[in-house]
Amino acid sequence: MPTAITGLEAARQLDEQDPLRHFRDQFYIPQHEGRDSLYLCGNSLGLQPKSAEPALLHELEHWRAHGVEGHFRGEMPWMDYHKFLLAQSAHVVGAKPEEVVVMNTLTTNLHLMMVSFYRPTAQRYKIIMEAGAFPSDQYAVESQVKWHGYSPAEAIVEVKPRPGEDTLRTADILEAIDEHGAATALVLFGGVNYFTGQLFDMAAITGAAHRVGAYAGFDLAHAAGNAPLALHDWGADFAVWCSYKYLNSGPGGPSGAFVHERHGRSPELPRFAGWWGHDEGERFLMRKGFSPMPGAAGWQLSNAQIFSFAVHKASLDIFQQATMPALRAKSEKLTAFLLQELAALPGSAARFRVITPAAAASRGCQVSIYTEKEGRALYDYLGQKGVVCDWREDNLSGRGLEAGQAGVIRVAPVPLYNTFEEVHRFVTLLGQAG
Numbered sequence: 001m002p003t004a005i006t007g008l009e010a011a012r013q014l015d016e017q018d019p020l021r022h023f024r025d026q027f028y029i030p031q032h033e034g035r036d037s038l039y040l041c042g043n044s045l046g047l048q049p050k051s052a053e054p055a056l057l058h059e060l061e062h063w064r065a066h067g068v069e070g071h072f073r074g075e076m077p078w079m080d081y082h083k084f085l086l087a088q089s090a091h092v093v094g095a096k097p098e099e100v101v102v103m104n105t106l107t108t109n110l111h112l113m114m115v116s117f118y119r120p121t122a123q124r125y126k127i128i129m130e131a132g133a134f135p136s137d138q139y140a141v142e143s144q145v146k147w148h149g150y151s152p153a154e155a156i157v158e159v160k161p162r163p164g165e166d167t168l169r170t171a172d173i174l175e176a177i178d179e180h181g182a183a184t185a186l187v188l189f190g191g192v193n194y195f196t197g198q199l200f201d202m203a204a205i206t207g208a209a210h211r212v213g214a215y216a217g218f219d220l221a222h223a224a225g226n227a228p229l230a231l232h233d234w235g236a237d238f239a240v241w242c243s244y245k246y247l248n249s250g251p252g253g254p255s256g257a258f259v260h261e262r263h264g265r266s267p268e269l270p271r272f273a274g275w276w277g278h279d280e281g282e283r284f285l286m287r288k289g290f291s292p293m294p295g296a297a298g299w300q301l302s303n304a305q306i307f308s309f310a311v312h313k314a315s316l317d318i319f320q321q322a323t324m325p326a327l328r329a330k331s332e333k334l335t336a337f338l339l340q341e342l343a344a345l346p347g348s349a350a351r352f353r354v355i356t357p358a359a360a361a362s363r364g365c366q367v368s369i370y371t372e373k374e375g376r377a378l379y380d381y382l383g384q385k386g387v388v389c390d391w392r393e394d395n396l397s398g399r400g401l402e403a404g405q406a407g408v409i410r411v412a413p414v415p416l417y418n419t420f421e422e423v424h425r426f427v428t429l430l431g432q433a434g
């Protein structure tokens, strides 16, 4: 057992040794009573990079100066704008640039991917997913199943934690895939579950799905920019993510999508099409007959949303400077420090329990603190003290607890802009509450 390093002194030492500590200066930190708030909510909305505003203004000025010619002028002409995001997006999710594209918003892309990768037949019509997935994913899956004429009760298989446990065992996920294998069309998992913070073994899930002849897709909303990802090497069929959580690209920011190259080179794969996915050499010939671009680009519907892409690009530049391996190295330490401090808090076991797995391989940066009684009151107290985190009611049925009481306080120390000292201050406040 390594000795737990805790306390303010330890936190300050860790901050001094942190090679990424200067990245905090590239962000605006919301203020609370005249000082930096304790912003631990990057899992919900990442902070604004200081480079976002000039990037946005640049495009507004480009439009003002050039009108429609802006599509062809400047260093980043709008015609090709989506291409400027590919290499950096690919770095974040572990893909080849041609396997990714930025377009639309997350739930839209989830539907577009299911159009291609959920094509149920009488024999294969099931979707296997985690119980307690983010509601939008549940609605998307349910509506796809119904749209194809199947009943959600029969077609959707939810893998649940064992009684008395909070998170899923990989073995149980793989067993469910084997059990339903012959009838399964798609295995769809989050990368990191929004409620528990559990990071799933996407390599193992992909392997199991493929062994039974199903596709494997992932919603990386809570994983992109947070957890190590290797979509290409894992062989995942598709993935989608948003850019406004860990990717700091602003409210409603654009979504990313991944399509593995083995599918990207299959023009016959059914999809919903639009002109921006059409072979770019012929796009303006305005001919009949859709012929997709190779790669994920062939799933684009519309021309680029320049203003939101510009902010996304400014943010991706920061990820390129910091690099995902360095961010993950800090993130593992930062969250380990949070877990150690929480465990060292006197009397903590009686008040709450951490439901996020402790092992770094099974979590991102987020820690979910489950409370049965104090719940909302504790969250409100933290808010008064300048902590920005969030509160989610218990969505896992069957606990039989009173509404408004049981749930999780989610805290996400983000390696780009949070410090060890902030983590220490958060735990100190938690200890003083109530």
Ligand SMILES: *Cc1c(COP(=O)(O)O)cnc(C)c1O
Pocket (backbone or CB within 6 Å): 105, 106, 107, 108, 134, 136, 137, 190, 194, 219, 221, 222, 242
């Ligand atoms: C945040 C989140 C969403 C939100 O979807 P939008 O289409 O961006 O509004 C969907 N799914 C998951 C898993 C999320 O975490």
